[in-house]
Amino acid sequence: MQNKFEQYNKEVMKHFLKPKYSGKMKNPDVIGRIKNNMCGDIMEVYLKIDKKTNKIKDIKFQTMGCAAAIASSDVLCELAKGKTLQKAKKIDKKKILEKLRGLPSIKMHCSVLGEKTLKKAIEEYEKKIIS
Numbered sequence: 001m002q003n004k005f006e007q008y009n010k011e012v013m014k015h016f017l018k019p020k021y022s023g024k025m026k027n028p029d030v031i032g033r034i035k036n037n038m039c040g041d042i043m044e045v046y047l048k049i050d051k052k053t054n055k056i057k058d059i060k061f062q063t064m065g066c067a068a069a070i071a072s073s074d075v076l077c078e079l080a081k082g083k084t085l086q087k088a089k090k091i092d093k094k095k096i097l098e099k100l101r102g103l104p105s106i107k108m109h110c111s112v113l114g115e116k117t118l119k120k121a122i123e124e125y126e127k128k129i130i131s
Contacts, residue, residue, distance in 0.1 A: 008067055011101045016067040021077035025060040030128065032121025036113050041065030043073055043117045049125060054084050061117075068107035075099045076114035085122050091115065 008016070025046035032045045041064065048058040059081050061073040075096050080088045093111035097103060103111060 007104045007107075008071075009101050011099075012068065012071045012103065015071035015074040015100065019061075019070060019074035021060050021074050021081075022062070022070070023060050024062055025058065028060075030121050030125040032117045032119070032124060034113060034117045034120055036065075036109060039065070039109065041069045041110065041113060043069065043113050045073070045076070045117045045121045047121050047125060049085070054086075056080050056083055056085070056088055065110070065113075066107065068103050068110040069113060071100055072096050072103075072110040072114040073117075076118055080118055085125070089119060089122055091118060 025048065027048075028046035029049045030047050032047075033043070035042045043065070044062045046060045046062075047056055049055070050057045059077045061077055063070050063073040076091065079091050079095060079099060083091075093108070093115045096111040096114050097108070100111070
């Protein structure tokens with residue numbers, strides 16, 4: 001019988017087993033939350049924004065999902081931290097997959113979930129500062 005984690009490469013397992021950005025953030029400027037209705041994964045991304053530079057000064061995530069969803073969340077945070085909101089908006093599933101060195105095709109939706117959750121958080125923040 002195959003171990004269910006054998007489908008993942010070392011990079012995915014590293015981010016799944018020891019995520020650097022996992023956890024709830026106290027007093028975030030904004031939270032992005034998306035649920036994938038197909039698989040049931042839920043991802044939340046917390047952002048603190050430097051108001052002067054418009055850069056993401058801190059980012060965390062909480063994800064209820066599989067190893068690929070957790071690894072995608074961690075990599076997403078790694079890619080976004082320190083970037084301006086404009087640059088962070090350009091982070092897509094392709095960049096997440098590159099950083100993870102790929103995912104099994106049945107798990108590709110996890111990288112899409114990461115992309116959508118970050119974009120939702122940024123949109124929510126922009127709505128908040130405009131109003």
